[in-house]
Amino acid sequence: MSLHTATATNADPAELAKFSALAHRWWDTAGEFKPLHAIxxxxxxxxxxxxxxxxxxVLDVGCGGGILADSMARRGANVLGIDLAGKALKVAxxxxxxAETPNIEYRDISAETLAQEQPAKYDIITCMEMLEHVPQPASIVQACAKMVKPGGWVFFSTINRNPKAWLLAVVGAEYVLNMLPRGTHDYAKFIRxxxxxxxxxxxxxxEQEMRGLQHNPLTGRYWHNQDTSVNYMVATRRIS
Structure with missing residues (x-):
């Protein structure tokens, strides 16, 4: 599959509409995106x-309202955040x-299209909580690999696909604890x-490192360890 083909197809209109509808809530730390602010x-x-x-x-792929992109810019990076949910980008x-955040900009563009414009441009690329929302996650991974410089880092995070993940990330988070809006996740799109x-x-x-992300709903505490059975993060590098 070519990058051109992926560009035309690798976005789910229902997913974009879902996050655009919630765009005004991105920076409400007690609202629907409270878990993203917490982690x-x-x-x-x-x-x-x-x-x-x-x-x-630094490039943040699927930046949404800019929670991670903004914080990376405040750590001294020069950040570009990209997303196809236009309302969320406007909020970012x-x-x-x-907030007068320095050295940050946002673009409404797909990863595949940007990869054709800017190969080997970035020292660090992040793609967090995004792969489980697109039809072809492998295409996003390929685009990130094309855009990172040799020796550069690419970070991914997503959700495992197994009964425990369904119970905690869908049933628990969306229907029992109401941590996320119902319908936020589609279990079939989870990625082992x-x-x-x-x-x-x-x-x-x-791959350089893999970490699991854990949550205690009683205390609200988050931490990471070696348990990748539900939420997990992967650090990778482009070696050549």
Missing amino acids: NPLRLDWIDGLAPLKGKQ QLHALE PSELLRDVREAGLQ
Whole structure:
């Protein structure tokens, strides 16, 4: 499959509409995106610890309202956030203006199209909580691999596909605890680590580290460890 073909097809209109409808809530830390705000310091420190952000050219793929992109810019990176949900991007741009966030910009463009414009451009690429929302995640992985510089880092996070993940990430988070709006996730689009690592290798990236992301709903605490049975993050590098 060519990148051109992927560009035309690798977005789900229902997914884009879903996140656009919630766009005004992105920066409400007590609203629908509260979990993203809660985990952001964890994933930011993990990324910055492996690939120091200061002074680097960074791309955030599927940036939504800019929660991670904004925090990476505040760590000293030069950040471009991209997404196809236009309303969410406008929220991200407005927040950056109001918060006077330095060295950040946003574009309404697909990863595949940008990969044709800017091959080997970025030191660090992040693609967090996004792969489980597109029809062809492997195409996103390939585009990220094309855009990162040799020796650069690409970070992914997504959700495992197994009964435990369905119980916790869908039933628990959306229907029991009401942590997320119902319909946020489609279990059939969840991605096993073995599947993601296959796509990573085929794209010419090499796994460096994998971490699981855990949550205690009683205390609200989040932490990461070696348990990748539900939410997990993968750090990869382009070796050549």
